[in-house]
Amino acid sequence: MPRAFLITFGLLATLCCAGADWPQFRGADSSGVANDRQVPTTIGDRIAWSAELPGRGLSGPIVVGERLFLTASSGYQQDRLHLLCFNVQTGKKLWEREFWATGRTLCHPKMCNATPTSASDGKRFFAFFSSNDVICVDLDGNLQWMRGMTYDYPNASNSIGMASSLAIAGDTLIVPVENMSESFTAGLDPATGVNRWKLDRPLIDNWTSPAVLRGKTPDDDLVILQSAKGISAIKPYTGFEAWHFDEPANVQPSATSAGGILYVPSKGLTALEPGANGAAPRVVWQANRISPATPSPIVDDGKVYAINGSGVLICADAKSAQVLWQLRLQVQSGEKPSRSVFSSTPVAAGGHLYVFNEDGVAMVVKTGATGEIVSSHEFGETILCTPAIANGALYVRSDQHLWKIGK
Amino acid sequence: MSRRILCVNVLAAVVLTTGLDSFGADVSGAIKTIRAVDNEGKGNKEALTAWRELSQAEVADLPKILAGFDGANPLAMNYLRSAVETIVDRSTAAGGKLPATELEKFLFDTKHDPKARRLTFELLAKVDPQAPDRIIPKMINDPSVELRRDAVARLIEAGKKLLAAEKPTDEQSQAARQVFAQALDGARDDDQVQEIKKQLEGLGQSVDLPSHFGFLLGWKLVAPFDNTDKKGLNIAYPPEKQLDLKATYQGKEDKEIQWVEHTTTDEYGIVDLAKVLSPFKGAVAYAVTEFQSPTELPVEFRLGTPNSWKVWLNGDLLFGREEYHRGMTIDQYRMKGTLKAGKNTILIKVCQNEQTEEWAQRWAFQLRVCDATGTAILSADRTKKTAKPGQSTGSD
Structure with a gap:
């Protein structure tokens, strides 16, 4: 075999198998899909390490290189904000920083202050909380800046909690603060935390997270904001609206994208093809039968997946919306079937979906012509976070623990 | 004047005029800059430089930095807190010791900010396992709601222990009643008040929740x-x-x-x-x-x-x-x-x-x-109106 071929093959194999960073909610491109074929397809026997956490959290882990970053909240008032950094190889906690909330900390009992997922631009770790506190530290935990969005805008809050996660696009930190009373999304300068822009948003509860629609260059990236008043595509550096789609969208599951198509939880699920140069998007299809409940939809290998309110995983063709198969996400849990209650958005790697119900029952679903639960594991703790995938491993957290599944 | 004496004098003059503290960190100046952070990122850029300088201070400077919390806005307090943690982490990693005597003095000075005092307690508790037993029982009426909460929790446990026998004696019940009454006096968080109320009512003593x-x-x-x-x-x-x-x-x-x-x-x-x-x-x-x-x-x-x-x-x-x-x-x-x-x-x-x-x-x-701790302030003409037990209409 020619040496050049071996080198090329080896390089391609490395690119395909070695996972990239997972710098924000559902990964760098908000897809929840990792190009990573080394993630285990069994869980219980592949737990590399676990680490105790100092507080509750629904926020997902993010991974940058050899470091995993996570938030937690604690205290009777949930007003203690924890920023945590772990070594992904050993699970050793490298540092922890604690702050006090400056905004309101009330949440629905299922939620807590550490509900939104953080983000990183590779140089900094941006933590975000339901109290609308945004804290930026460098990767060694040194404070760079802090903003209290409710401190700045006193009516920006929700009495049952905020949940939208941060996103980074166009060298701008996107901070969604959408609610009934003082609703906006802001674009902050990652270096200073100062507003680049602040966009008034509909006065409606909203727990969805911005999705990033990657352009040909970072300057062409768009940030997708959804709400019950429609979809807005925002230019991340300026906050200008590139286009708007009027159909109301859900306020819990978030939009995702694949192959230049945007999949929005609206009228079930709506596939949109964004127009060029600010033109309105074209509706590719709308499908009531593909109706995501709390978890966001995910698109992988030409198929779109959604978990409906009955705990059924629906698989449909991403181009036509034709439903290909359905699978009840249930396994035996002790003497009973596991509960069909899901908050965690599934993530995908290597032809498998990784799904967690709220009771901490993990299911690995092999996807193909049909869907099959090929393994499961009970963590025995409530899990509502969306996991991360990086470096051939899956990372997931509960209120008490953080786990690495993989080598 | 020898060159050495001249140098010492010049250094002393610099320290006096610039407020330089241990190892040259301008603690006072950095605190002042950090305290200027405010709405919409105002002062963030300057605060970053100041924070870097402040985080290089020595543990001997901790009481001064903690005093910087007094009257600061919530954002500035967080900057200062983060600097304190960074200094302590670095010192601990190098085998250094905290100025425990000075910190304990700071903790018991209730003129200082409650959050700074709670942080001080937590620093002390990390290095001195006896600190909670020594400090917390004195905090039942403290301006820090968290220190107070810990003190109340201890009293609740003490009261329950007095009632742990299958048939508590009258003396035990009387002692428990006193302990729970003391706990109620300090309690501000609803979960603790509810627990104390349940215990006191079990001992035949009513609780006026609206007045509390x-x-x-x-x-x-x-x-x-x-x-x-x-x-x-x-x-x-x-x-x-x-x-x-x-x-x-x-x-x-x-x-x-x-x-x-x-x-x-x-x-x-x-x-x-x-x-x-x-x-x-x-x-x-x-x-x-x-x-x-x-x-x-x-x-x-x-x-x-x-x-x-x-x-x-x-x-x-x-x-x-x-x-x-x-x-x-x-x-x-x-x-x-x-x-x-x-x-x-x-x-x-x-x-x-x-x-x-x-x-x-x-x-x-x-x-x-x-007040800021949640302690009731009653109208001067208020008459006690105790609701009948079980009349709460609950919450949404």
């Missing part, structure tokens, strides 16, 4: 004004313009409406407008009460309501918020205000929307007056 929390019980109410399409919150109806408790108003759908008196008997001071008035939809209610203060006094008003609302103190708007049916809990909203000496008038506007779902029918509020 400072809920306002007696109100004059008028409704309905129009809130169709949720427009009423920002319409100034007559009670907002001029308070006349004998007036008759044209309410929603031209109904003639007047003020009615109502005294709630709910343990948590909940005024259930839907029950007391009528389950109006798309409606605005006003509630007014008087509060006698012997002196001018800064206080907190703490409101719970599942409806949109505004609150005025002596005609000045304290705060308002548009949010419907997102739960109702004690201390859901906190507002600062200053009572004047003598009679104060507190006016609340509570708006109900037109949602038809079963979970969206509540129209209610509760309001209490307290």
Whole structure:
């Protein structure tokens, strides 16, 4: 075999198998899909390490290189904000920083202050909380800046909690603060935390997270904001609206994208093809039968997946919306079937979906012509976070623990 | 003068004039810069430089940095806290020791900021396992709600231990009653108050929850004004313009409406407008009460309501918020205000929307007056009104 071929093959194999960073909610491109074929397809026997956490959290882990970053909240008032950094190889906690909330900390009992997922631009770790506190530290935990969005805008809050996660696009930190009373999304300068822009948003509860629609260059990236008043595509550096789609969208599951198509939880699920140069998007299809409940939809290998309110995983063709198969996400849990209650958005790697119900029952679903639960594991703790995938491993957290599944 | 003496003198002069502290960090200057951070990222850039300098200070500087919390805004406190943690981490990693004596002195000086003092306690507890036993029992009436909470928790456990026997003796019950009474005196968090109340009632002692929390019980109410399409919150109806408790108003759908008196008997001071008035939809209610203060006094008003609302103190708007049916809990909203000496008038506007779902029918509020720790401040003319056990109407 020619040496050049071996080198090329080896390089391609490395690119395909070695996972990239997972710098924000559902990964760098908000897809929840990792190009990573080394993630285990069994869980219980592949737990590399676990680490105790100092507080509750629904926020997902993010991974940058050899470091995993996570938030937690604690205290009777949930007003203690924890920023945590772990070594992904050993699970050793490298540092922890604690702050006090400056905004309101009330949440629905299922939620807590550490509900939104953080983000990183590779140089900094941006933590975000339901109290609308945004804290930026460098990767060694040194404070760079802090903003209290409710401190700045006193009516920006929700009495049952905020949940939208941060996103980074166009060298701008996107901070969604959408609610009934003082609703906006802001674009902050990652270096200073100062507003680049602040966009008034509909006065409606909203727990969805911005999705990033990657352009040909970072300057062409768009940030997708959804709400019950429609979809807005925002230019991340300026906050200008590139286009708007009027159909109301859900306020819990978030939009995702694949192959230049945007999949929005609206009228079930709506596939949109964004127009060029600010033109309105074209509706590719709308499908009531593909109706995501709390978890966001995910698109992988030409198929779109959604978990409906009955705990059924629906698989449909991403181009036509034709439903290909359905699978009840249930396994035996002790003497009973596991509960069909899901908050965690599934993530995908290597032809498998990784799904967690709220009771901490993990299911690995092999996807193909049909869907099959090929393994499961009970963590025995409530899990509502969306996991991360990086470096051939899956990372997931509960209120008490953080786990690495993989080598 | 030798060159060496000259150098020392010059260095001393520099230290005196610039406020340089150990290892050259300008602690005072850095604290001042950090304390200037404020809304919308104001001062962030300067604070970053100052934070870097401050985080290089030595543990000997900790009391000074902690004193920098006094009067600082919540953002600046977090910057300072983070610097403290960084300094302590670095020192600990290098095998250094904290200035425990100075820190404990700082902790017991209640003039300092409660959060700084709690942080100080936690630093001490990390290096001295005996610190909690030595310190916490003295904190039952501390300005720090967290230190106080820990002290109350210890008393609750002590009271339970006294009652642990299958049949506690009269002496044990009496001792437990005293311990729980002391715990109640210190307790400000609802979960602890509930636990203590349960224990005391089991020992035959009633608890006046409305007075403990400072809920306002007696109100004059008028409704309905129009809130169709949720427009009423920002319409100034007559009670907002001029308070006349004998007036008759044209309410929603031209109904003639007047003020009615109502005294709630709910343990948590909940005024259930839907029950007391009528389950109006798309409606605005006003509630007014008087509060006698012997002196001018800064206080907190703490409101719970599942409806949109505004609150005025002596005609000045304290705060308002548009949010419907997102739960109702004690201390859901906190507002600062200053009572004047003598009679104060507190006016609340509570708006109900037109949602038809079963979970969206509540129209209610509760309001209490307290200090920053949650300690009740009672009107000088308040008469004790203890609600009957089990009369709480709960929360959304």
